[in-house]
Amino acid sequence: MFKSVLIIIFVIVMLFVIRTVLQRLKQPATKAKSLNTQDTVKCLQCNTYIPRNDAIVKGDTAFxxxxxLEDWNQNH
Structure with a gap:
């Protein structure tokens, strides 16, 4: 009887460990994917790419x- 209970507990612990390891293996892939899909825009003045959320947008242009933005307004 006691041996059966130990086997059941062992199987449950192993299933929990396997599930935890599989979840951790999936997480870095989803984080990397979300970083790569961030929308970027090109600064009209210096031609660097920046995240759209950080850009200063005026009309169709981004800085x-x-x-x-001030330098661009003075020159154009």
Missing amino acids: CSTQH
């Missing part, structure tokens, strides 16, 4: 800083 990486307010200084570049």
